Amino acid sequence: MIIALNKNQKYVRATDATKKQQFVCPGCNEKVILKSGDIKQKHFAHYAQSTCATFSENETTQHLAGKLQLATHLQQYGDVKIEAVIPEINQRPDILMARDNQRIAIEYQCSPISQKKIDQRNAGYESQHINVIWILGNNYHVKNMTQTTILKFLIRGNLTFYLPDIEKFVHRTHFKKYDFERVRYIEKYSHHLFEMITSDNVVHSDIKKHIYKLQNLIIQKRVDEKLVRHLYQHNRRLLHAPLWIHQGSHFGLSIPNWQWRLLALLLIERIGVGNVIHQGILTDKLINYVLGDIIFKKQQAIKLINELAQQNYIVQKGQYILVQRMPTWYESMQQKLGKVRK
Missing domain, CATH: 1.10.10.10 (Winged helix-like DNA-binding domain superfamily/Winged helix DNA-binding domain)
Structure with missing residues (x-):
């Protein structure tokens, strides 16, 4: 893993950490050790006897870096926890945020996922009265997404991405599909998750x-x-x-x-x-x-x-x-x- 919590419960990147400090896993709160070498990049790892089953050490760098950055950005909206377990449904969203007496699960999706799994996760959160926001990674942003894929993650007409390389959200909305053409939409880059986008442009087709x-x-x-x-x-x-x-x-x-x-x-x-x-x-x-x-x-x-x-x-x-x-x-x-x- 490339992030961990220090003694002050702050998220720290492995690249910014030193071996003199103590760290714990954000998922299970067990102690982790900072490792570095000539081949592998600096990272945190559980000790051999660890029983952690909530925080994956096989996640991609993009996913982990994105989660850390998202957690930092979202702190302005409320209390934020990475990989917090919800025992009632045995689910652990990438980020769990408490805002205005409401819990919001943030799922940062960088890899393909089936509609069935999305529906199962959404149903679990709904049973606990937890709102869910799906945020997509760069792999989705660079693709020409089909209507079916877009609809998997569309929330109130909006599709949200987070690109860790530039540390910005990308909001797509006002989707249109003229016959014999690709899907059209309005896209806006922002530093904010919650963004209102309006459009007065009327686009016609031939x-x-x-x-x-x-x-x-x-x-x-x-x-x-x-x-x-x-x-x-x-x-x-x-x-x-x-x-x-x-x-x-x-x-x-x-x-x-x-x-x-x-x-x-x-x-x-x-x-x-x-x-x-x-x-x-x-x-x-x-x-x-x-x-x-x-x-x-x-x-x-x-x-x-x-x-x-x-x-x-x-x-x-x-x-x-x-x-x-x-x-x-x-x-x-x-x-x-x-x-x-x-």
Whole structure:
């Protein structure tokens, strides 16, 4: 391990320690010895008879250095402990922080982890009324993360990294995913864990490009055949669908935005003008195509329903939805392209 506690209960790096001092393990409070050599870097180690099972000596330098720096940064928010054991659930977060009569578990994740393990840890903390914040290391920051990976660690729309080399947090938020493009987001570097990020920038995508891309997919027969067949049976062509289906930027979908929005329009048509449906029924149908936890799924579905209302396709009345008008389909692709704003 590269960190330990001195007699004043302060975290000390092995590189800053001397053998004249006494140190204990942050996890079990057993005495540790400072070691150094020509090959291995300076580090702390348990004595041979140690029974420590809470503090790993095989963690990467990045992980341990990050935990030490995080503990130092987070002291401004409250009492901080590294690798504190929570006996009721047999879990030990990287950092346990007490703030405003609330315990917060900080998990500093530098290596891959399954959704199952994340869910298990989160459930354990929740059972003890402990909030949890997942902070990612540099390995995640430098990668082009998939939507599935992002959603593993997303908390209230925010993704947080900590980079020990520059000793800064990186906050990503306002995630968007236009069809045929990579995930977009706003990124901010900061010295603070808790950071508010606002954005007034409205970024649009190239609608014509999206239409031509979809045309190529149809030619290559890479579009759901059942959907194409359904439209054909109703004397419609996919490329003649309303422009609105190409304007989506919802993040976290299991299908393209255009397909999700088209399905929403087909659901509205099935209900029929002048008819009413409970919002919960429509929401339940839409969330089948959203990744993430149930809260995130419902948030995305409600956003789409609000967009339908903005287009005057529907009118929301409390928990009910009235279908107000049908979307306009185009007679040709050329007519549709002519309606694209330049």
